[in-house]
Amino acid sequence: MRKTIEILGVPFDVVTMDEAVERALGFLGEEGRHFICTPNPEIVMEAQKDKELMDILHQADLVIPDGIGVVWASRYAEEALPERVAGYDLTQRLFAALQDTQETFYFFGAAPGVSAKAAKRMQEVYPNLRIVGGHNGYFDEKEERRIIADIKKKQPSVLLVGLGAPKQEKWIYENIRLLNVKLCIGIGGCFDVMAGNVKRAPKAFRKLGLEWFYRLISQPSRWKRMLRLPLFVLEVRKRRRKS
Numbered sequence: 001m002r003k004t005i006e007i008l009g010v011p012f013d014v015v016t017m018d019e020a021v022e023r024a025l026g027f028l029g030e031e032g033r034h035f036i037c038t039p040n041p042e043i044v045m046e047a048q049k050d051k052e053l054m055d056i057l058h059q060a061d062l063v064i065p066d067g068i069g070v071v072w073a074s075r076y077a078e079e080a081l082p083e084r085v086a087g088y089d090l091t092q093r094l095f096a097a098l099q100d101t102q103e104t105f106y107f108f109g110a111a112p113g114v115s116a117k118a119a120k121r122m123q124e125v126y127p128n129l130r131i132v133g134g135h136n137g138y139f140d141e142k143e144e145r146r147i148i149a150d151i152k153k154k155q156p157s158v159l160l161v162g163l164g165a166p167k168q169e170k171w172i173y174e175n176i177r178l179l180n181v182k183l184c185i186g187i188g189g190c191f192d193v194m195a196g197n198v199k200r201a202p203k204a205f206r207k208l209g210l211e212w213f214y215r216l217i218s219q220p221s222r223w224k225r226m227l228r229l230p231l232f233v234l235e236v237r238k239r240r241r242k243s
Helices: 017-028 041-049 051-059 068-076 087-098 114-125 141-154 167-178 190-195 203-207 211-218 220-226 228-242
Strands: 004-007 010-013 034-037 105-109 131-135 158-162 183-186
Touching (some): 004 068, 010 041, 010 051, 017 087, 034 167, 041 068, 041 228, 051 167, 087 158, 087 190, 105 114, 105 141, 114 131, 114 190, 158 167, 158 190, 167 183
Parallel strands (some): 105 131
Antiparallel strands (some): 004 010
16 A cells, blocks of 8 residues: 655655655556656756646655655655665666566657766666667747657657656656656656766765765756755744644
């Protein structure tokens, strides 16, 4: 039975990484189409003013906490989340689990050339991984129709969408019914990390819950986006006092 808790109105599944991987693999064996969302505190704050995004998060089949701030905030909920479940790590675990199967992937998003580079590097890491296609995240209405047609033709088991939030969540929600895809996952900037264009925080930073700080010092241009983090903390505490 699915168990969720709400943090500022966003429902998060109470799962470990192993359980999230098991759930995602289970979707591939079920009828219908499924989608996974990976909100961090920035996305949670965006959902406070974007009702469409909030509604989509409530309709997702799995919502995982891609941010240590979400795990921290869960201490104020009825049940704490067991751990951070990062979208990047979930994706890598799926690659490892499915590389020797008939399940296939499609890489959609990021700047021109990035998804292709990411696909090449991932096939070096997982030699038997089946990646059947991809496209960058820059398109007009006409090109979008071509992308949808290509995905339908290739029929990937898993569609990875890296358009950034909330664009990727809205794109998945609007188009999933048109696609021959078992599972869609919004993965933000993961293609840049897979391609080697952006370095992930060292393990020590991740273990201490300081990946956000590493990203800030390595990408100072993100400072405006990072302003949502203290706002997130203040909002969580404010609502806690009111409860």
